[in-house]
Amino acid sequence: MLTIGDLSRRTGVKVPTIRYYEQMGLIEPAERSEGNQRRYSRQERERLSFIKHARDLGLTIDSIRELLDLSVHPEQPCAQADRIAAEQLKAVRAKIEKLKRLESELDRIVAHCHGDQVKDCYVIRALANHDLCDNEH
């Protein structure tokens, strides 16, 4: 059995975050030692690793809860799990597109600035005047 600190080190999830996940119902309330400290088994470590992995991929707590619910019904069709992952992929792609537009505008703003004083500064002027932008954002 692992203490919460051990579990934290093995999964890379911080101790208060583990307790937070318990509170949010992502993991079951843990067994307790005589002195009321949480103790975890290998199964619980795996579940937490699953959660960590999904969070690293940007899935919301709600999506993860859904996936966890699905994973305990192995005979059901997996279309829903598919859908969750596909939607997340779509969201990630949309974010990338948006960030790329920001990148190109910021890049242009930074590259243009060669004034020495604020009154000539392209950064400031570009922000004050949307017309200097190339694209929508």
Add this chain to the structure above:
Amino acid sequence: MLTIGDLSRRTGVKVPTIRYYEQMGLIEPAERSEGNQRRYSRQERERLSFIKHARDLGLTIDSIRELLDLSVHPEQPCAQADRIAAEQLKAVRAKIEKLKRLESELDRIVAHCHGDQVKDCYVIRALANHDLCDNEH
């Protein structure tokens, strides 16, 4: 003079957000009508547009406050404004890189899934088992 609703429509910043910006000290407390309603001039509309533009570019409230402070000192060197924009650019690029890694992994996960049942589902299995990942994330 514009009401807060007019200002909102002209800048695309929602009414409660304008009030929030006032509270945060990004914009000066507005003049008031006899009935205690906020009234805005053209100058204040421009300042809010500046803020909107900067927020759209992902700058934090704190960075925007710095830029606004700079913009009222036109004789000072603009190196700091430059630095703020350059740092934001760096942050945006880092986010793009991270999201691209997520994209490729999610894409791989989704593409692999052709099981019909949860027990064979690659989405679920991939999340449970980090070894199925190609790269770090």
Add this chain to the structure above:
DNA sequence: CCATATCTATATAGTCGCTGGAGATATAGT
């Protein structure tokens, strides 16, 4: 000139996913 419709005011709480602190208790090592 009044009824009504829309807008605005303030204050407060909620969102998401944690993170950190205070003060008390448990456990491990010597």
Add this chain to the structure above:
DNA sequence: ACTATATCTCCAGCGACTATATAGATATGG
């Protein structure tokens, strides 16, 4: 037995809003 470290619970805070409730102001049509 003593000490150092880990853990416990509870609660507050982050950022940037967003929503809700209740009350008062203003604009419009008849």
